[in-house]
Amino acid sequence: xxxxxxxxxxxxxxxxxxxxxxxxxxxxxxxxxxxxxxxxxxxxxxxxxxxxxxxxxxxxxxxxxxxxxxxxxxxxxxxxxxxxxxxxxxxxxxxxxxxxxxxxxxxxxxxxxxxxxxxxxxxxxxxxxxxxxxxxxxxxxxxxxxxxxxxxxxxxxxxxxxxxxxxxxxxxxxxxxxxxxxxxxxxxxxxxxxxxxxxxxxxxxxxxxxxxxxxxxxxxxxxxxxxxxxxxxxxxxxxxxxxxxx
Amino acid sequence: xxxxxxxxxxxxxxxxxxxxxxxxxxxxxxxxxxxxxxxxxxxxxxxxxxxxxxxxxxxxxxxxxxxxxxxxxxxxxxxxxxxxxxxxxxxxxxxxxxxxxxxxxxxxxxxxxxxxxxxxxxxxxxxxxxxxxxxxxxxxxxxxxxxxxxxxxxxxxxxxxxxxxxxxxxxxxxxxxxxxxxxxxxxxxxxxxxxxxxxxxxxxxxxxxxxxxxxxxxxxxxxxxxxxxxxxxxxxxxxxxxxxxx
DNA sequence: CGTGTGATTGACAACCATCAATTCGAGTGG
DNA sequence: CCACTCGAATTGATGGTTGTCAATCACACG
Numbered sequence: 334x335x336x337x338x339x340x341x342x343x344x345x346x347x348x349x350x351x352x353x354x355x356x357x358x359x360x361x362x363x364x365x366x367x368x369x370x371x372x373x374x375x376x377x378x379x380x381x382x383x384x385x386x387x388x389x390x391x392x393x394x395x396x397x398x399x400x401x402x403x404x405x406x407x408x409x410x411x412x413x414x415x416x417x418x419x420x421x422x423x424x425x426x427x428x429x430x431x432x433x434x435x436x437x438x439x440x441x442x443x444x445x446x447x448x449x450x451x452x453x454x455x456x457x458x459x460x461x462x463x464x465x466x467x468x469x470x471x472x473x474x475x476x477x478x479x480x481x482x483x484x485x486x487x488x489x490x491x492x493x494x495x496x497x498x499x500x501x502x503x504x505x506x507x508x509x510x511x512x513x514x515x516x517x518x519x520x521x522x523x524x525x526x527x528x529x530x531x532x533x534x535x536x537x538x539x540x541x542x543x544x545x546x547x548x549x550x551x552x553x554x555x556x557x558x559x560x561x562x563x564x565x566x567x568x569x570x571x572x573x574x575x576x577x578x579x
Numbered sequence: 580x581x582x583x584x585x586x587x588x589x590x591x592x593x594x595x596x597x598x599x600x601x602x603x604x605x606x607x608x609x610x611x612x613x614x615x616x617x618x619x620x621x622x623x624x625x626x627x628x629x630x631x632x633x634x635x636x637x638x639x640x641x642x643x644x645x646x647x648x649x650x651x652x653x654x655x656x657x658x659x660x661x662x663x664x665x666x667x668x669x670x671x672x673x674x675x676x677x678x679x680x681x682x683x684x685x686x687x688x689x690x691x692x693x694x695x696x697x698x699x700x701x702x703x704x705x706x707x708x709x710x711x712x713x714x715x716x717x718x719x720x721x722x723x724x725x726x727x728x729x730x731x732x733x734x735x736x737x738x739x740x741x742x743x744x745x746x747x748x749x750x751x752x753x754x755x756x757x758x759x760x761x762x763x764x765x766x767x768x769x770x771x772x773x774x775x776x777x778x779x780x781x782x783x784x785x786x787x788x789x790x791x792x793x794x795x796x797x798x799x800x801x802x803x804x805x806x807x808x809x810x811x812x813x814x815x816x817x818x819x820x821x822x823x824x825x
Numbered sequence: 826c827g828t829g830t831g832a833t834t835g836a837c838a839a840c841c842a843t844c845a846a847t848t849c850g851a852g853t854g855g
Numbered sequence: 856c857c858a859c860t861c862g863a864a865t866t867g868a869t870g871g872t873t874g875t876c877a878a879t880c881a882c883a884c885g
Contacts (some may be wrong), residue, residue, distance in 0.1 A: 482663065486654070540866080570855085828884085844868085845866100
């Protein structure tokens with residue numbers, strides 16, 4: 334079959350990549366994926382490790398292969414906000430003109446993370462060469478924009494209980510989608526402080542709200558980082574309008 | 580000259596369009612712009628008029644020619660959040676597969692607005708035909724995403740005084756950029772309630788904060804809707820980290 | 826001149842942040 | 856195996872910022 338033939342010519346990681354079908358690489362066929370594979374390098378990040386900082390020159394483009402990555406912004410006095418979360422198959426980076434642009438946010442691993450990295454300039458060339466790749470990138474960027482806008486509504490208009498429920502619901506949905514785990518029991522890569530930075534609350538408030546959900550039997554927390562979602566419907570109810578699962 | 584020649588063949592609005600150079604149409608040359616012009620229709624919206632509602636099928640794509648458009652989301656109980664503001668030359672709509680997708684937000688005119696509308700299906704065809712158009716669209720979408728993320732930080736982590744200062748600073752910057760007016764005196768298309776929906780506050784709080792800025796001599800308000808920015812530097816200071824001007 | 830909408834200002838209350846004290850859990854070394 | 860340590864999480868007490876309710880003002884329009 335075609336794929337294994339290409340794999341012989343170019344014994345690439347791409348052909349057996351776990352996220353191949355869902356990531357932007359899914360837009361490419363065997364021949365094209367080889368071109369992409371040529372410029373790709375892998376990198377592992379450990380928990381809390383930074384990949385780029387806010388204001389850095391945008392020189393790379395990367396796909397998340399495994400793990401969870403957070404995008405954050407900070408104010409001068411140290412206040413911090415999570416402005417994006419990347420699951421396996423999500424990418425980040427700026428297409429075109431990235432030479433003179435900078436990253437608008439800090440990129441940090443939450444737990445162990447595997448990245449597939451492409452140099453920006455060479456990736457741009459491939460975008461021009463493979464229209465499908467560019468199209469897929471546009472689609473993903475639009476989805477991320479939709480997600481960001483749902484978060485705006487959460488931060489601007491939802492109460493603390495609603496925000497925490499929204500976060501948990503969104504996280505459970507995204508994790509399941511990204512194939513992290515089936516069913517309703519999850520290993521959370523996020524600390525209470527992370528959830529606070531996501532929801533615009535303090536970690537004390539997050540902790541209190543999670544305790545309430547536990548007492549109401551909506552979730553069960555074996556340990557702070559292991560949560561079972563017992564009643565997704567009641568959770569969704571408490572979340573009000575959910576975040577569009579992207 | 581070339582342009583007038585095309586104008587003769589196709590006496591299009593595009594060639595003398597006020598936003599041509601800054602909008603995504605700027606990516607197209609004379610011949611291409613004719614193809615775009617063929618599928619374009621104009622539409623005027625009056626203050627408060629809706630163009631599409633959250634959940635509508637995404638059947639159109641539009642460029643803002645003049646005026647200001649707000650994108651909003653609502654919760655079931657009526658709470659509302661502005662998740663985007665479009666100035667002249669900005670567009671909205673979903674590329675590719677828009678047949679089966681829906682608008683994630685309501686689109687509403689703030690003051691008199693002129694739109695240039697393209698049917699989604701035919702616009703998609705042009706996107707495929709003209710790579711420059713698609714590229715420009717990707718760039719704009721990325722910029723909007725950056726802006727949305729800056730707003731997330733504002734909503735999640737800034738205080739009421741900072742939020743109002745951030746809004747005013749952002750609005751002054753964007754208006755100047757979009758060629759709405761030079762200098763530091765602006766006609767606001769937004770009511771206090773709009774600013775509240777933008778900043779995640781109540782209109783009373785917005786009103787109080789604007790009064791404070793006035794008493795401090797940072798702005799002068801001839802009337803509620805006419806604001807002169809006296810001291811942009813002190814305004815920026817009060818805003819903390821600004822919104823990335825997109 | 827009355828009416829209606831938007832803006833301003835005040836009084837009060839609620840929600841969430843802050844400060845502080847334990848508790849829990851994982852990892853380390855005796 | 857147990858004691859110790861350190862960071863994360865939980866829970867409590869209190870205060871401040873901002874929301875809520877309400878009265879008044881300003882201005883446009885019929």
